[in-house]
Amino acid sequence: MNRIDQCFARLRDESRKALIPYITAGDPAPQYTAEFLHALVEAGADLLEVGVPFSDPMADGPVIQKACERALKQGTRLSHVFDIVREFRQEDTRTPIVLMGYLNPIERMGYDTFARECRAAGVDGVLIVDMPPEEADELSVHLNEHALHAVYLIAPTTSDERAAVIGRHGSGYLYYVSLKGVTGSASIDVEAVSRQLAHLRQFSDLPLCVGFGIRDAQSAAAVAQVADGVIVGSALVGLIADNADTPDVIATKLAGTLAGMREAMDRT
Amino acid sequence: MSRYSDLTRLPDARGRYGVHGGRFVSETLSFALEELERIYAGLKDDAEFQAAFDYDLSHYVGRPSPLYHASRWSNELGGAQIWLKREDLNHTGAHKINNTIGQALLAKKSGKPRVIAETGAGQHGVATATVCARLGLKCEIYMGAEDVERQKLNVYRMRLLGAEVHAVESGSRTLKDAMNEALRDWVTNVDDTFYIIGTVAGPHPYPAMVRDFTSVIGREARRQSLEQIGHLPDALVACVGGGSNAIGLFYPFIEDEGVAMYGVEAGGEGIESGRHAAPLAGNAPRGVLHGNRTYIMSDEGGQVLDTHSISAGLDYPGVGPEHAHWKDIGRVNYVVANDDQVLEAFREVTRIEGIMPALETAHALAHAKVLAREMTPDQHIVVNLSGRGDKDILTVARIDGIEF
Numbered sequence: 001m002n003r004i005d006q007c008f009a010r011l012r013d014e015s016r017k018a019l020i021p022y023i024t025a026g027d028p029a030p031q032y033t034a035e036f037l038h039a040l041v042e043a044g045a046d047l048l049e050v051g052v053p054f055s056d057p058m059a060d061g062p063v064i065q066k067a068c069e070r071a072l073k074q075g076t077r078l079s080h081v082f083d084i085v086r087e088f089r090q091e092d093t094r095t096p097i098v099l100m101g102y103l104n105p106i107e108r109m110g111y112d113t114f115a116r117e118c119r120a121a122g123v124d125g126v127l128i129v130d131m132p133p134e135e136a137d138e139l140s141v142h143l144n145e146h147a148l149h150a151v152y153l154i155a156p157t158t159s160d161e162r163a164a165v166i167g168r169h170g171s172g173y174l175y176y177v178s179l180k181g182v183t184g185s186a187s188i189d190v191e192a193v194s195r196q197l198a199h200l201r202q203f204s205d206l207p208l209c210v211g212f213g214i215r216d217a218q219s220a221a222a223v224a225q226v227a228d229g230v231i232v233g234s235a236l237v238g239l240i241a242d243n244a245d246t247p248d249v250i251a252t253k254l255a256g257t258l259a260g261m262r263e264a265m266d267r268t
Numbered sequence: 269m270s271r272y273s274d275l276t277r278l279p280d281a282r283g284r285y286g287v288h289g290g291r292f293v294s295e296t297l298s299f300a301l302e303e304l305e306r307i308y309a310g311l312k313d314d315a316e317f318q319a320a321f322d323y324d325l326s327h328y329v330g331r332p333s334p335l336y337h338a339s340r341w342s343n344e345l346g347g348a349q350i351w352l353k354r355e356d357l358n359h360t361g362a363h364k365i366n367n368t369i370g371q372a373l374l375a376k377k378s379g380k381p382r383v384i385a386e387t388g389a390g391q392h393g394v395a396t397a398t399v400c401a402r403l404g405l406k407c408e409i410y411m412g413a414e415d416v417e418r419q420k421l422n423v424y425r426m427r428l429l430g431a432e433v434h435a436v437e438s439g440s441r442t443l444k445d446a447m448n449e450a451l452r453d454w455v456t457n458v459d460d461t462f463y464i465i466g467t468v469a470g471p472h473p474y475p476a477m478v479r480d481f482t483s484v485i486g487r488e489a490r491r492q493s494l495e496q497i498g499h500l501p502d503a504l505v506a507c508v509g510g511g512s513n514a515i516g517l518f519y520p521f522i523e524d525e526g527v528a529m530y531g532v533e534a535g536g537e538g539i540e541s542g543r544h545a546a547p548l549a550g551n552a553p554r555g556v557l558h559g560n561r562t563y564i565m566s567d568e569g570g571q572v573l574d575t576h577s578i579s580a581g582l583d584y585p586g587v588g589p590e591h592a593h594w595k596d597i598g599r600v601n602y603v604v605a606n607d608d609q610v611l612e613a614f615r616e617v618t619r620i621e622g623i624m625p626a627l628e629t630a631h632a633l634a635h636a637k638v639l640a641r642e643m644t645p646d647q648h649i650v651v652n653l654s655g656r657g658d659k660d661i662l663t664v665a666r667i668d669g670i671e672f
Contacts, residue, residue: 054570054571055439055566055571055572056439056444056445056448056557056558056572057448058294058448058451058452058558059294059296059451059452059455060452061452062438065438072571077568077569077570077571078569078570079569102556103292103555103556104555104556104557104564104566104570104571104572105569105570105571106570107554107555107556107561107570108553108555108566108568108569108570109570129294130292130293130294130556130559131292131556132291132292132293132294132295132298134282134291135290135291135292152295153294153295153296154295155294155295155296155298155299156296157295157296157297157298157299157300157458158295158298158299159299159302162295162298162299166295177294177295177296180296180455180456180457180458180459181296181452181455181456182452182455182456185456
């Protein structure tokens with residue numbers, strides 16, 4: 001069984017919601033990422049989204065754009081991201097990892113090699129921002145072959161027709177983009193999200209996790225009331241940016257912020 | 269039947285040209301593209317819409333543009349006869365207006381009051397700002413900060429026309445970054461915003477739509493060739509950045525097997541220097557950027573490379589997916605002209621014909637020169653004179669060591 005499925009089954013049994021942090025691999029430098037991931041797990045992360053840096057992150061706001069720039073400046077490429085996952089897996093074989101990024105580095109590597117490398121390194125799923133299900137048929141074959149989940153986005157603008165297609169193609173969980181915009185933009189409207197999620201339940205039995213616009217313990221707790229999981233990215237990446245010159249303090253700060261979210265989510 | 273007949277049936281239902289094209293966008297934009305595809309499919313063959321488009325092209329743009337025999341330059345070169353398709357004489361001074369007229373009519377039809385666009389040299393930005401002024405649409409233009417610097421005149425033109433110009437500071441601060449930022453804007457304001465893409469790239473249906481609007485160039489050139497030359501030309505030449513003016517000229521000739529075609533990319537300081545913007549001639553790998561699969565200049569890790577060209581309008585690491593397909597099947601020859609050859613052609617055509625071309629266009633002229641000399645005086649080449657050079661005067665002056 002895929003680690004992602006195990007994770008959500010366990011959470012369901014415990015009546016808890018998933019807390020899913022996102023950080024960009026290689027930010028501020030590749031040697032720190034595995035340490036940050038361990039710190040996030042200790043602070044209460046259930047699943048980890050690891051960003052693959054890309055030169056043209058079209059769906060990301062300035063915070064994650066700059067994270068990509070820092071990581072690329074340090075030479076972080078897709079092959080290094082696998083090294084980071086491998087390093088993480090030496091100590092943690094339980095927490096699922098989803099790679100999140102854009103298609104071009106994967107096209108360049110080749111779909112088959114990519115899927116094989118994911119599997120070998122200990123990746124459990126992939127979320128490719130600029131690959132909607134209609135364009136995913138070729139890659140899906142390779143992902144299936146290596147038992148990797150394909151996580152897809154659902155947006156407030158997604159039609160029912162498309163939601164049904166995405167529900168059929170997706171595996172692991174569905175990532176509901178809470179707002180129209182790029183990562184790290186305006187705050188979330190929990191009531192609207194709640195309505196949308198209720199509507200989306202008819203199209204899929206997959207866990208529905210919500211990202212974009214969750215920046216503190218309060219919004220995390222509010223979203224956890226209505227969703228199966230809470231994804232937090234820019235708020236953490238912003239912490240890395242603020243402390244990029246003193247990388248040794250970053251793990252502690254990330255853990256502190258995430259622990260606050262965990263606590264608020266579990267309290268409610 | 270020509271062996272190229274199939275080419276007029278592309279793209280397929282998924283927006284593919286062979287393996288290229290498609291719709292690689294984040295989920296938030298999918299609905300907007302489906303909606304656009306529906307609206308365009310409904311209007312494409314709609315007589316009233318086409319009549320409105322044609323009316324604007326005649327009375328606002330000033331079409332048809334002449335096909336001019338550059339006889340003095342041809343004689344001087346001593347080879348084939350060179351004919352210039354004078355898109356520089358269009359309103360706003362370049363071929364870009366043909367496409368923006370079409371897309372602005374679509375914006376109006378779809379009821380979206382706000383228009384955004386990306387621009388490199390500023391020609392597409394100016395063309396967009398112009399049609400928005402005329403139709404009363406709010407207009408915001410994204411332009412790389414480096415291009416804002418080297419195309420100051422066009423920036424000011426856009427502002428005079430009422431557009432807001434955003435200088436994009438991210439990445440390489442050129443056209444690709446402007447497109448990233450425009451996509452970010454669109455994803456945020458997708459409900460009330462129409463994105464007028466300026467070239468035959470981007471997610472389906474943009475490449476097909478832009479091709480259709482801009483093909484008026486080739487339809488006229490084909491008719492004019494028959495009238496003025498008496499037969500079809502032997503070769504067509506156009507510069508290729510994203511590839512809109514080239515597709516505009518080539519597409520109506522695509523089934524004419526006897527017509528050779530040359531797309532001229534920006535060789536910059538030379539392909540071997542790595543400082544160029546020639547994904548096709550430079551044999552860049554296949555990739556996905558800005559919503560479509562095509563050839564993209566990227567490093568081994570799939571990171572998009574910075575490009576270099578003397579002309580801001582060609583400074584783009586990708587190329588329209590239909591060009592990528594034409595390269596695959598060998599229909600079009602993709603070649604380069606380097607910065608120094610471009611400047612030479614710019615000066616030569618200005619002095620000999622009294623026509624000052626845009627630096628983008630001068631790439632096509634530079635190759636036409638090479639080609640003409642390999643051909644005979646009874647042969648004919650049509651070059652797309654895609655834009656006028658006024659916007660580049662400061663750039664050329666700077667190279668000559670003159671500051672104003």
